[in-house]
Amino acid sequence: LIELDRAHLVHPVASWRGHEKTGARMLVSAKGATVTDAQGHQLLDGFAGLWCVNAGYGHESVIEAATKQLRELPYATGYFSLGSEPAARLAARLAEHAPGDLNHVYFTLGGSDAVDSTVRFARYYWHSRGMAQRDQFISVANGYHGSSTVGAGLTALPVFHAGFGMPLDWQHKISSHYAYRNPVGTDPQAIIDASVAELRAKIEEIGPDRVAAFYIEPIQGSGGVIVPPKGWVSAMHAVCKEHDILFVADEVITGFGRTGPVFASIEEGIVPDMMTTAKGLTSGYVPMGAVFLSDGVYNTIADGAGAAAVGHGYTYSAHPVSAAVGLAVLDLYEGGLFDNGVRMGQRLMAGLQSLQDHPLVGDVRGRGMLAAIEMVVDKDKKTPLPAAAAPAVRVFDRAWDNGLVVRAFAQGVIGYAPPLCCTEAEIDAIVERTRLSLDQTLA
Ligand code: PMP
Numbered sequence: 540l541i542e543l544d545r546a547h548l549v550h551p552v553a554s555w556r557g558h559e560k561t562g563a564r565m566l567v568s569a570k571g572a573t574v575t576d577a578q579g580h581q582l583l584d585g586f587a588g589l590w591c592v593n594a595g596y597g598h599e600s601v602i603e604a605a606t607k608q609l610r611e612l613p614y615a616t617g618y619f620s621l622g623s624e625p626a627a628r629l630a631a632r633l634a635e636h637a638p639g640d641l642n643h644v645y646f647t648l649g650g651s652d653a654v655d656s657t658v659r660f661a662r663y664y665w666h667s668r669g670m671a672q673r674d675q676f677i678s679v680a681n682g683y684h685g686s687s688t689v690g691a692g693l694t695a696l697p698v699f700h701a702g703f704g705m706p707l708d709w710q711h712k713i714s715s716h717y718a719y720r721n722p723v724g725t726d727p728q729a730i731i732d733a734s735v736a737e738l739r740a741k742i743e744e745i746g747p748d749r750v751a752a753f754y755i756e757p758i759q760g761s762g763g764v765i766v767p768p769k770g771w772v773s774a775m776h777a778v779c780k781e782h783d784i785l786f787v788a789d790e791v792i793t794g795f796g797r798t799g800p801v802f803a804s805i806e807e808g809i810v811p812d813m814m815t816t817a818k819g820l821t822s823g824y825v826p827m828g829a830v831f832l833s834d835g836v837y838n839t840i841a842d843g844a845g846a847a848a849v850g851h852g853y854t855y856s857a858h859p860v861s862a863a864v865g866l867a868v869l870d871l872y873e874g875g876l877f878d879n880g881v882r883m884g885q886r887l888m889a890g891l892q893s894l895q896d897h898p899l900v901g902d903v904r905g906r907g908m909l910a911a912i913e914m915v916v917d918k919d920k921k922t923p924l925p926a927a928a929a930p931a932v933r934v935f936d937r938a939w940d941n942g943l944v945v946r947a948f949a950q951g952v953i954g955y956a957p958p959l960c961c962t963e964a965e966i967d968a969i970v971e972r973t974r975l976s977l978d979q980t981l982a
Contacts, residue, residue: 540565542575561747564939569596572958572965574944576603581941585969586946590760590792590909591818593880594871595960601824601867608676608863613697617646617857625862627781632869633829636801639810642833646857648789650791650817651685653828657787657813659851661752664785666838667843674709675745677738678754681715681762686787693754696762698949711745714735715759716767719902719913720921727768733770738778752785752812757803757940760792763952764911766904772807785812785836791828792909795819796872796880796959808867811837827861872959880959882906883966887955890970910955911948924951937976 541562565577568897572595574584587593594601608625615623624700630644645660647653650828658676665673676693678684684693691699692707700706714737715721716730723733742750757772759765772788779786788811793803797819800806804814813836817828832840855861884907891903891910914931916922924931931947938945938953946954957969 582700590956593819594822595958604863604867618852623859625798625858629862629865638652640834643832646831647828649828651687655686673751682962695812740912776809796877846940876959914951943972
């Protein structure tokens, strides 16, 4: 298997030759929060795949729902004015969970095309209001919004830009709220004030009547699980509202109970104009993403000239099998997994906080079942690890050998996003296996 993979499968994010040398780690089966590799090792999946298998693996109800839908109607396009029962039902049930008046759902295949769709919808919206000149977009450094061309440009991780003239000329950035390493210091209010001032200045620089939308993640995921100070999200939302700028919350990671509430925007006390989701929507069993549009955005586009201006859609939008899986996964969440995730999230955060004294650990951060530790050389000086990637990868390797899957980020950050179905014993094992792996890395 490893030889076939090495010879024929492309893994663009890994170092290509490096990947050829080490070969892939093959997984063959999974159940609950446990995955099994080709050598028969069982590992706790502390990252829920790629922060997506929120419900956990192997639920019979999900498998049955997918099988039933495959038999009845495996495909119906969501492209034109056609529909299917599971897609309509899922949209209606999602609208019940969404913050405020985010009552309209557009289904995509994943997160990147959900982000792309919001860019189009934002443009349709302004076109419909007779303000087509509002065509500039702002996002936040360290943010990740996908790897399509438009999404990668909004993504503010330079590695996604190299060689493509990104960000695109209508995409702008402000600095991150990274509290652990912030030039204005660690005081939460100072960080909020700095971000507000910078967003205001950026809007003035571009021209208030040119800015279409502003993008945030309630907690930045791929940038290294960076949690903004409490009040940061609502302060940024307020600046956008002052200038009538659309506020887009990218909840591809934070949605579906990852941080505690169904959506993180609910806890921030804001209603975004648009919200993107994916991952936990179908718990990774099949691909699907969704854009939520507020009544105001939807009706403006529907009543205006915007919708007619440009086409948009995907062959697999609102795929009935994905929607059937989404409904079955939602039953599991509502049937106890959301509640369990809240309890286990508190336990995970408390457990990881207990690692704060470890000589390698500089910062422990997160909310609910989304967490990270940042390793440093010198805790007082917060000196980053020298060859940033290597020690994180070493911890990843040790953890793997100790029966735990984590995510190693380039900057020496180890990420956690366990399935919401974890038991107390599994959460404790995630923490203890991490402690052991850190000790072994230090030795
Ligand atoms: N937005 C965010 C916040 C994400 O974390 C991701 C994926 N990690 C995406 C968008 C892109 O989603 P996908 O990989 O499903 O295209």
